[in-house]
Amino acid sequence: MANGALQDHVVVITGGGSGLGAAFARRLAADGAMIIVNDLDPDAAALVADEVGGHAAPFDVTDSAAFDTAIDHVVHHHGRLDALVNNAGIAPPFDPDRFERTVANEMLRMEGRLDEMQPLGVLTSMTDGEWRRMLAVHLDGTFFGTRAALRHMQPARRGVIVNIASVLGLHPSSGAPHYSTAKAAIIALTKAAAEEVAPFGIRINAVCPGWVDTPLLSSYDDLAKGLITSRIPMGRMATAEELAELVRFLAGPESSYSTGDVYPASGGYA
Ligand SMILES: NC(=O)c1ccc[n+]([C@@H]2O[C@H](COP(=O)([O-])OP(=O)(O)OC[C@H]3O[C@@H](n4cnc5c(N)ncnc54)[C@H](O)[C@@H]3O)[C@@H](O)[C@H]2O)c1
Numbered sequence: 001m002a003n004g005a006l007q008d009h010v011v012v013i014t015g016g017g018s019g020l021g022a023a024f025a026r027r028l029a030a031d032g033a034m035i036i037v038n039d040l041d042p043d044a045a046a047l048v049a050d051e052v053g054g055h056a057a058p059f060d061v062t063d064s065a066a067f068d069t070a071i072d073h074v075v076h077h078h079g080r081l082d083a084l085v086n087n088a089g090i091a092p093p094f095d096p097d098r099f100e101r102t103v104a105n106e107m108l109r110m111e112g113r114l115d116e117m118q119p120l121g122v123l124t125s126m127t128d129g130e131w132r133r134m135l136a137v138h139l140d141g142t143f144f145g146t147r148a149a150l151r152h153m154q155p156a157r158r159g160v161i162v163n164i165a166s167v168l169g170l171h172p173s174s175g176a177p178h179y180s181t182a183k184a185a186i187i188a189l190t191k192a193a194a195e196e197v198a199p200f201g202i203r204i205n206a207v208c209p210g211w212v213d214t215p216l217l218s219s220y221d222d223l224a225k226g227l228i229t230s231r232i233p234m235g236r237m238a239t240a241e242e243l244a245e246l247v248r249f250l251a252g253p254e255s256s257y258s259t260g261d262v263y264p265a266s267g268g269y270a
Pocket residue numbers: 014015016017018019020021038039040041044059060061062087088089090137164165166167208209210211212213214215216217
């Protein structure tokens with residue numbers, strides 16, 4: 001339920017132009033926060049920023065100099081930085097052929113016919129560029145943002161960082177090894193950083209969403225979405241708004257004893 005608990009708070013959300021990030025922006029703004037909406041897509045950032053009465057800050061989170069400049073600019077203009085949500089992300093595009101082979105392999109495995117299973121080639125066909133970009137957007141981006149924010153939060157001796165990881169960081173998927181590795185590393189970074197800055201009044205936590213129906217999954221067809229949902233005990237994906245309630249809790253004073261903690265919201269999958 002919306003209240004004014006975040007009045008005067010200044011919050012930066014990366015990847016805020018779509019899906020989860022946009023839902024976080026709306027939820028935190030509803031409680032009074034001033035939102036700085038980052039995104040790689042300037043138009044998407046501007047649209048959400050206008051909607052929530054905030055400001056757009058388009059840049060690529062893999063560019064550490066741009067991240068530093070943006071955070072410095074926020075503190076210079078608004079006089080404070082209360083929270084950073086490291087949310088920007090990408091996902092490997094859905095591959096229908098590989099999906100078909102995955103389903104066929106599962107049937108063969110169930111029947112014990114392992115010698116007939118076909119290699120999926122996820123790792124063997126992955127290019128250096130695909131691996132590097134996945135790690136860069138998720139892990140480098142989260143590190144660059146955390147470092148830039150802490151440079152202001154430490155002297156102020158206050159602040160909150162929420163890192164958006166994934167259930168795949170807890171239960172890695174063979175279909176997305178680079179994504180899973182990046183998300184697991186974000187969890188490790190969250191814990192290491194939280195321990196360092198806990199004495200200075202700064203809290204850092206990670207959220208591990210299960211599957212959420214956002215544009216990130218737009219390349220998935222109905223069959224693929226059906227297979228995913230069949231593995232979720234609650235039998236459905238989350239809405240971005242459901243995740244936004246958790247991020248709102250972690251970004252605000254209600255979570256005052258949480259740091260270095262990992263919060264799955266997975267409909268029972270995690
Ligand atoms: N949707 C899911 O099922 C799901 C599940 C678990 C975790 N997540 C994570 O949640 C986060 C948000 O995902 P979403 O579902 O809202 O996806 P989305 O595609 O709807 O939104 C992601 C946004 O990040 C932006 N972005 C991508 N690369 C960027 C970069 N280098 N710099 C700045 N912005 C960049 C995109 O332009 C986009 O607007 C991601 O980190 C994703 O891995 C999503």
